Structures are given as structure tokens and as C-alpha cells.
Amino acid sequence: MSERRNGEVLLSVDKISLAFGGVRALEGVSFDVLEGEIRAIIGPNGAGKSSMLNVINGFYHPQEGSITFKGKTRKQMRPHFVASSGVARTFQNIALFKGMSTLDNIMTGRNTKMKRGILWQALHYGPARNEEIENRGHVEKVIDFLEIQSIRKTPVGRLPYGMQKRVELGRALAAEPELLLLDEPMAGMNVEEKEDMCRFVLDVNEEFGTTIALIEHDMGVVMDISDRVVVLDYGKKIADGTPDEVRANQDVVDAYLGVAHD
Amino acid sequence: MSGEALFFLEVVISGLMAGVMYALVALGFVLIFKASGVLNFAQGVLALFAALALYDFIAPGGWVDDLFGFTFPIWAGIILTVGVMIIVAWLIERLVLQHLVQQEPIILFMSTIGLAYILEGVGDMLFGSDVKPLDIGIPQGASDWLLDNYGLYVEKLEVFAALTAAILVIVLAVFFQKTRIGRALRAVADDHQAALSVGVSLRTIWVIVWSVAGMVALVAGIMWGSKSGIQFSLSLIALKALPVLILGGFTSVPGAIIGGLIIGVGEKVAEVYLGPYVGGAIENWFAYVLALVFLFFRPQGLFGERIIERV
Ligand SMILES: Nc1ncnc2c1ncn2[C@@H]1O[C@H](COP(=O)(O)OP(=O)(O)OP(=O)(O)O)[C@@H](O)[C@H]1O
Ligand SMILES: [Mg+2]
Numbered sequence: 001m002s003e004r005r006n007g008e009v010l011l012s013v014d015k016i017s018l019a020f021g022g023v024r025a026l027e028g029v030s031f032d033v034l035e036g037e038i039r040a041i042i043g044p045n046g047a048g049k050s051s052m053l054n055v056i057n058g059f060y061h062p063q064e065g066s067i068t069f070k071g072k073t074r075k076q077m078r079p080h081f082v083a084s085s086g087v088a089r090t091f092q093n094i095a096l097f098k099g100m101s102t103l104d105n106i107m108t109g110r111n112t113k114m115k116r117g118i119l120w121q122a123l124h125y126g127p128a129r130n131e132e133i134e135n136r137g138h139v140e141k142v143i144d145f146l147e148i149q150s151i152r153k154t155p156v157g158r159l160p161y162g163m164q165k166r167v168e169l170g171r172a173l174a175a176e177p178e179l180l181l182l183d184e185p186m187a188g189m190n191v192e193e194k195e196d197m198c199r200f201v202l203d204v205n206e207e208f209g210t211t212i213a214l215i216e217h218d219m220g221v222v223m224d225i226s227d228r229v230v231v232l233d234y235g236k237k238i239a240d241g242t243p244d245e246v247r248a249n250q251d252v253v254d255a256y257l258g259v260a261h262d
Numbered sequence: 263m264s265g266e267a268l269f270f271l272e273v274v275i276s277g278l279m280a281g282v283m284y285a286l287v288a289l290g291f292v293l294i295f296k297a298s299g300v301l302n303f304a305q306g307v308l309a310l311f312a313a314l315a316l317y318d319f320i321a322p323g324g325w326v327d328d329l330f331g332f333t334f335p336i337w338a339g340i341i342l343t344v345g346v347m348i349i350v351a352w353l354i355e356r357l358v359l360q361h362l363v364q365q366e367p368i369i370l371f372m373s374t375i376g377l378a379y380i381l382e383g384v385g386d387m388l389f390g391s392d393v394k395p396l397d398i399g400i401p402q403g404a405s406d407w408l409l410d411n412y413g414l415y416v417e418k419l420e421v422f423a424a425l426t427a428a429i430l431v432i433v434l435a436v437f438f439q440k441t442r443i444g445r446a447l448r449a450v451a452d453d454h455q456a457a458l459s460v461g462v463s464l465r466t467i468w469v470i471v472w473s474v475a476g477m478v479a480l481v482a483g484i485m486w487g488s489k490s491g492i493q494f495s496l497s498l499i500a501l502k503a504l505p506v507l508i509l510g511g512f513t514s515v516p517g518a519i520i521g522g523l524i525i526g527v528g529e530k531v532a533e534v535y536l537g538p539y540v541g542g543a544i545e546n547w548f549a550y551v552l553a554l555v556f557l558f559f560r561p562q563g564l565f566g567e568r569i570i571e572r573v
Binding site: 057058059079080083084088089091095096097098099100104107108109110111112114128131132171175 | 440441442445446448449452453455456457458459460461462463464
């Protein structure tokens with residue numbers, strides 16, 4: 001697929017370095033994400049892909065570099081601030097609220113959209129109640145979109161893996177994010193589930209214009225759905241470009257074939 | 263009803279009332295443990311502290327009376343005390359939790375032991391350590407109606423305490439199930455990272471949870487204070503809450519309540535019927551023995567999630 005859009009820069013990371021003790025997870029990584037595009041981050045295991053997402057949404061604080069989101073540059077992000085400025089995410093190892101129903105899980109995605117104070121809520125009355133009903137309506141739309149009406153009331157801990165992944169996507173979508181970060185949304189799925197998930201990702205991007213940055217190991221999927229790809233290996237960026245450019249890049253081929261590093 | 267059965271019923275009821283107290287304290291434990299993984303040793307002291315604060319707002323001879331020569335009406339005193347408990351929660355988050363977020367559970371637990379001593383010390387310093395009668399106008403004495411019609415002796419105060427506790431639990435349940443903040447609380451209890459990712463502020467949630475635990479402590483403190491006066495031993499019911507938690511499971515709200523009631527009833531019945539054979543004072547150790555038995559057969563408690571260590 002060729003470049004479809006040419007939006008403004010929504011997010012850019014600049015010379016990000018992150019180390020855990022002696023482990024250097026990221027070293028001077030820079031790239032940007034344009035408004036409206038699907039941006040893939042790929043690389044072998046341990047390359048630093050998840051760490052990159054964690055830096056973007058503020059779970060990890062990089063030792064060096066900066067992050068620019070919607071024109072504002074910061075040294076580090078804070079998770080709850082990032083969420084309220086329009087970034088939602090899913091996790092590599094599903095992180096749902098296991099004891100809660102599908103509906104409640106997705107409702108938590110509306111957290112940043114609901115403003116009524118604790119006093120109203122304690123009384124469960126008036127404005128807080130109306131707000132609850134309004135947001136519930138929005139969540140129902142997400143549920144319809146992801147075709148999960150049948151599991152609305154099921155505690156998510158009981159759902160099969162593929163469905164959990166879908167609910168997690170639902171929770172992220174409920175926040176109506178401008179930027180959606182997906183950490184291996186199709187990992188561990190069978191072919192059919194993968195196809196569904198691909199379709200949802202493309203639909204979200206096309207229908208709602210949501211910008212998406214996703215990590216994925218399945219090369220077929222990556223080449224199919226992404227506009228641009230950044231490749232990490234051992235914490236460094238080794239390539240950045242369209243799927244075709246990246247596929248043709250010798251460093252990338254070497255990294256994936258496990259050619260020895262010097 | 264025969265005299266024998268009647269007597270048994272009275273024993274059970276008075277056990278239930280003690281159980282309500284245990285349940286309230288255990289409830290505070292569970293709320294905090296679920297939301298922040300902290301085993302809060304200070305929960306009992308929190309009840310003592312709340313009762314003392316209330317006393318000083320409303321009682322003649324209390325702090326406010328000494329300093330300004332007037333006392334607050336009871337309703338205002340209760341609102342002010344709730345305010346104090348929120349401030350205490352906020353201070354605890356600011357001064358303690360925030361700095362220990364990434365630490366091991368045992369360190370957090372130790373910090374709450376320290377906290378218990380600090381609260382006790384501050385309470386002692388500010389409010390003095392003599393026994394203070396707390397009177398907020400809860401009806402006292404036996405319920406005449408029950409006595410006249412059924413020959414049953416039940417303290418009005420105890421009925422009042424049970425009803426208040428029941429209402430408190432229902433209000434909390436609705437709050438947790440039906441509101442955004444309630445959902446956020448459950449979310450934090452379930453998965454910190456995921457909660458952060460949907461924009462929940464952990465710090466705000468902790469302040470809220472500790473405030474709610476403070477209010478539950480206030481209710482417990484009022485009940486206990488009205489019954490036996492406000493005294494240091496109030497902080498010791500925290501020790502009784504531990505067996506309650508082992509019975510009910512550390513993460514279960516219904517568990518805390520039912521566990522509290524079982525222990526309250528169990529120890530009273532044991533005291534009355536077994537006491538004479540073993541020389542009495544069963545009430546002092548019954549709860550712990552029951553907890554020990556539970557640890558052997560059902561370590562996760564009645565309602566707790568099965569504990570599976572990851573290897
Ligand atoms: N919280 C952490 N503490 C210590 N080391 C970490 C932490 N998170 C990541 N690392 C290390 O940083 C490096 C990069 O890990 P990361 O999870 O970002 O890789 P990844 O590209 O997502 O790999 P995968 O494809 O296996 O998910 C690894 O060496 C990992 O062990
Ligand atoms: Mg990863």
C-alpha cells in the first residue's frame with residue numbers, strides 16, 4: 001500500500017535513550033508519526049519496541065531525548081496526562097480488568113471523558129447519572145462496532161484470548177483517541193481472528209481517522225496495513241520507510257536472519 | 263420460645279454486634295488492600311483517631327470547647343471529622359505512599375506500622391489518653407419492644423450499629439458498581455498499569471480509598487466509642503480484624519463482612535458455652551485459632567481469589 005495521506009506530524013520522538021541498569025533498551029531512537037497514518041514498529045524480540053510504546057505513554061522515563069505530541073515537547077510523559085490528551089493503548093500481555101464485565105471494562109475507557117465530581121457520584125444522582133447514561137451510549141457503539149454484543153455482561157477473565165484482545169481494543173477505542181498505540185494486537189491469534197483484527201484496525205483508521213502506531217511480528221500483516229514502518233534492532237533504529245523500502249533494506253534482512261553483530 | 267433457646271439467641275445477637283465492628287474494620291483493610299496492595303496496620307488506629315477528632319469537635323471539655331468555648335452540633339462535628347479524615351488520607355498519600363510506590367509489600371506494611379504509632383502518638387498528644395464517653399445521641403439501653411413482646415434482651419445501640427453498617431455497605435456497593443470513580447477504584451485494584459493507561463490517576467484514587475477507609479473507620483469509631491467510650495483499646499480491634507481477613511479473604515468485601523460476623527458470633531458462643539470448661543477468656547484467642555484452622559484448609563479465605571504464586 002502506498003502513502004495515502006500526508007498529515008501533519010502528530011507525534012515525534014527525538015533521540016530517545018532508555019536503559020535499565022546495564023541493559024540499554026533504546027539508544028538514540030528518533031522517528032515521527034503523521035496524523036492519520038498507520039505506523040508500524042517492527043524488530044526482533046527484545047529490540048525495544050514495547051519499551052518505545054512505554055516511553056510514549058509515560059510508563060518509562062527515558063534518560064535522554066524528548067517526545068513531541070501535538071506540538072508540545074517534553075522530556076518525559078505521565079501516563080494519566082497522556083491518556084487525557086488523547087492517547088489510548090493496548091498491551092502485549094493483555095491488561096484487562098479481569099473481574100469486570102466487558103461492558104465495565106470498556107466503560108473505564110471513558111474515564112477521561114467523564115468529569116462529574118466525586119460528590120455527585122457519591123450520591124449517584126443528577127448530573128453524574130446523566131453523564132453515566134450518555135457515556136454508556138457511546139460504549140454501546142464501540143461494542144456494536146467490534147461485534148461483541150454477545151459478551152457484554154461476561155467477566156472478561158472468562159473470555160477466550162482472542163476475544164480479550166478485542167475487548168482491550170474496545171477499551172482503547174472508547175476513549176476516542178487521536179493516537180492509538182497497539183502492542184502486538186494480533187499475537188497469538190489464529191488466521192481468522194487476525195483477519196478480523198486487521199479489518200478493525202483499518203476501519204478505525206479510515207472511519208474515525210484515528211492515527212495508529214502498532215507493533216507487530218507478522219510481516220504479512222505489517223506490509224498489508226501500514227503506511228510506514230520503523231525497524232528497531234538491539235535498541236537502535238536500523239530502517240524507516242514504506243513497507244517496500246524496508247523490505248528491501250539489507251540491514252533489516254540481516255537483523256531478521258540473525259546475522260552476527262559486530 | 264423456651265428460656266434456653268432465647269438465651270442462645272441473645273448470645274448470637276450480641277456476637278453479631280461485635281461482629282459488625284470487626285467487619286467494619288476489616289472492610290477498611292480490604293478497600294485499601296485492593297486498591298493499593300497495602301496491608302494497613304493502622305486501620306484500627308484510624309478508627310480511634312476519627313472518634314477522638316469527633317469527640318473534640320462536639321463534646322463539652324473537648325478541644326474546641328477548651329479553645330473557643332463552644333462546641334459544634336453533632337451533624338457539623340461529623341462533617342468536620344470526615345474532613346479531617348480526608349486530610350489525613352491526603353497527608354498519608356503525600357508523605358508516605360507516594361515515596362514508597364515501587365517498594366515491596368512488606369516495606370509498605372512496615373510503613374503502616376509506623377503510621378499507626380504516629381497517629382496514636384499524635385492522637386494522644388492532641389486529645390489525651392483518658393477514656394472519653396462519646397455521646398452523639400444514639401439510643402441507649404435495651405429495646406423495650408423486643409423485651410416486652412419476646413422477652414429478648416437486645417441493646418438499642420447494637421441494633422443501630424448494625425443498621426448503620428448495613429446502610430454503609432449498600433452505599434459503598436452502589437458507589438463501586440455504578441460510578442466512574444467506583445469503576446476506577448476497581449480498575450486500580452485489578453491492574454495498576456491498565457488503569458493508568460485509561461487515564462486514572464493512582465494518586466487521586468489512593469487519596470479517595472484512604473478517605474473512604476477513614477470514613478468507615480469513623481463509623482466504627484462512633485459505634486465503639488458510644489458503647490465503651492473512646493479508649494486506646496479501640497486500636498486493638500485491628501488485631502481482631504486480621505483473623506477476620508484470613509477467614510474472609512483479603513480482597514473480598516462480602517468476605518470481610520461475613521468473616522466479621524462469623525468471628526463475632528463464634529467467639530461469643532464459644533465463650534458462653536465452652537468457656538466454663540476451659541476456664542473462660544475464650545474470646546481472647548478464639549478468633550486466632552479459627553483463623554489458624556482456616557489457614558490449613560482454605561488459605562485464600564472464604565471468598566478470596568485462590569492464591570497462585572507464579573514460578
Ligand atoms: N521493566 C524493565 N526492566 C528491565 N528491563 C527491561 C524492562 N522492560 C524491558 N526491558 C529490557 O529492555 C529490552 C527491550 O525490551 P522490549 O520489551 O522493549 O522488547 P520488544 O521489542 O518489545 O520485544 P518483544 O518482541 O519480545 O516484545 C529487553 O532486553 C528487555 O529485557
Ligand atoms: Mg514487546
